[in-house]
Amino acid sequence: MKKNNPGIPRRKVLLAGLHGAGLFFLSGCESIFNRLHQNGKFLSVLESVEGPNRFLLRLLTRRNKLAQEFSEKDISRYFKPNGNPPPLTTEYIIDAMSGWPFWRIEVSGLVKKPAQFSLEDLKSMPARTQITRHDCVEGWSAIGKWKGVPLKAISERVQPDPAARYVVFYCMDTDQERNHYYESIDLYDALHPQTILAYEMNDRPLPIEHGAPLRLRVETQLGYKMAKYIRSIDFVATVKEIGLGKGGYWEDRGYEWYAGI
Amino acid sequence: MISLVYRHNRVIRLTHWVNALALLILFMSGLQIFNAYPHLHWGHKAEPEEAFFSIYATNEDGIIRGYTEFYGWRAETTGFLGVQNTEMGPFPRAFPSWLTIPGYFWLAGGRRWHFFFAWVFVLNGLLYLFYNFANGHLQKFLLTPRDVPKIFPMVLYYLRLRREPPQGGEYNPLQKTAYTGALFLLTPLIILSGLAMSPQMNVAFNWLPAVFGGRQSARSFHFFFTFLFALFTFGHVFMVAMTGFLNNMRSIVTGWYAEKAEPLAVAEAEPAAARTEPTPDAQESRGVKLDSVNKKESPENEEK
Numbered sequence: 001m002k003k004n005n006p007g008i009p010r011r012k013v014l015l016a017g018l019h020g021a022g023l024f025f026l027s028g029c030e031s032i033f034n035r036l037h038q039n040g041k042f043l044s045v046l047e048s049v050e051g052p053n054r055f056l057l058r059l060l061t062r063r064n065k066l067a068q069e070f071s072e073k074d075i076s077r078y079f080k081p082n083g084n085p086p087p088l089t090t091e092y093i094i095d096a097m098s099g100w101p102f103w104r105i106e107v108s109g110l111v112k113k114p115a116q117f118s119l120e121d122l123k124s125m126p127a128r129t130q131i132t133r134h135d136c137v138e139g140w141s142a143i144g145k146w147k148g149v150p151l152k153a154i155s156e157r158v159q160p161d162p163a164a165r166y167v168v169f170y171c172m173d174t175d176q177e178r179n180h181y182y183e184s185i186d187l188y189d190a191l192h193p194q195t196i197l198a199y200e201m202n203d204r205p206l207p208i209e210h211g212a213p214l215r216l217r218v219e220t221q222l223g224y225k226m227a228k229y230i231r232s233i234d235f236v237a238t239v240k241e242i243g244l245g246k247g248g249y250w251e252d253r254g255y256e257w258y259a260g261i
Numbered sequence: 262m263i264s265l266v267y268r269h270n271r272v273i274r275l276t277h278w279v280n281a282l283a284l285l286i287l288f289m290s291g292l293q294i295f296n297a298y299p300h301l302h303w304g305h306k307a308e309p310e311e312a313f314f315s316i317y318a319t320n321e322d323g324i325i326r327g328y329t330e331f332y333g334w335r336a337e338t339t340g341f342l343g344v345q346n347t348e349m350g351p352f353p354r355a356f357p358s359w360l361t362i363p364g365y366f367w368l369a370g371g372r373r374w375h376f377f378f379a380w381v382f383v384l385n386g387l388l389y390l391f392y393n394f395a396n397g398h399l400q401k402f403l404l405t406p407r408d409v410p411k412i413f414p415m416v417l418y419y420l421r422l423r424r425e426p427p428q429g430g431e432y433n434p435l436q437k438t439a440y441t442g443a444l445f446l447l448t449p450l451i452i453l454s455g456l457a458m459s460p461q462m463n464v465a466f467n468w469l470p471a472v473f474g475g476r477q478s479a480r481s482f483h484f485f486f487t488f489l490f491a492l493f494t495f496g497h498v499f500m501v502a503m504t505g506f507l508n509n510m511r512s513i514v515t516g517w518y519a520e521k522a523e524p525l526a527v528a529e530a531e532p533a534a535a536r537t538e539p540t541p542d543a544q545e546s547r548g549v550k551l552d553s554v555n556k557k558e559s560p561e562n563e564e565k
Contacts, residue, residue, distance in 0.1 A: 029289070049380055065464055068463055078309055133305055135463075138297040143306045254369035
């Protein structure tokens, strides 16, 4: 086909030109996209779809519908413990080695009956066990078995005010600059039947790298919402005054607050 | 001799270019997201040793190399995949910065672009679809069972193994296959495989990740569909270049297309969009042109 066609040289030149133009176009795009990305106004336009995404996805979801649950044989052999290293302070290590006799979780904020719970208190409450898929924002998934207290039960115990709209989780772990991890979810997800404060993973006490003694499971959202090493829980009306005001550690660093997508 | 016909109206031109921009941004921001975990798996979960596709970097005695691996078949791709050569030396990165948005490693940023332009892609696509359906243009390039037997003869014609194209209408059977496939198969599949990765979707519709074989499968399919889109776009641009690049570009930018072209251009040219304001002149000259082509090359297949 190539040999006898007089049109080929012209085509070759044209294609080479297109190829060159393509590369030039892409490298031009790179700097345009980078500049646009660093423009706060443009970024806020990109971010504007977060609200509609949350609204629409929840509109499609029947109330109290459950995330897919799996069977024992689906449990991952390897479950990547992502995020900050464990908060290896002396107190934490001593408490962990002796079965958490000192650890208490404080639940307060806009609630009628603020309360403290020890790990034993939580274990004596009705528990939920679920085998669910954990989806990391990075793209991988892992399946684990979790046992814990539904957050709804805690909420019924402390009785939030009508003004309370979000539940904030303060954590013991920090990044290298000693910023504490924290997260927040709204009541829609907080009261979901699969939203639990987990103290067991795969039939064993929650391992240190997975957030011992207590971590959050929110099966409607991505992994970074599921705070580990929880030390206190706050019911609040707004998250604007916490951290950098975006509702979580990763949210303060550009990630979506609504991570159901 | 040269007469201009009004080929692509405003809506077609606008949706075409919005779509081109959205696809480019979705492609580049998608590769940014992929770079956060440059491995692909089948099934629900991602056991590290079970990845069937990986892009990664190794450090052997201080020499950094990039590799791409597919079912145990490994190729060194230093400089492009796995390791990018930068001014500060080799840098481990799955897809190079010039293929990603933003052009540096920033997953959160990639997600922001991807989810915004996903909406642009979907809404623009719906506008295109409904507009073309309403004015009857869609039906002209929709592949029907009657076109299927003509696909192979058309391949033979393109390969110069057959003298006459088996053309029946404004679009040839291969064009119909490509457009119908991209619009009604690839587009829904890429949207659904994307949505299947959403945890909230997994709650709303447990079956959605399952139809792809699990969330990790959905992610792998989403990745492959991307490259089918890229292939379609490449073929499309190739045809545009082969059939009078400047004339084609003029028609998709300004709407006007010069009818005085090589016979090749008539057979392979980009589809003529609805001509809402055809001038009598243009109408006439096109009619003449088509007649002469039909007479010469396929008298049995006259347009009804």
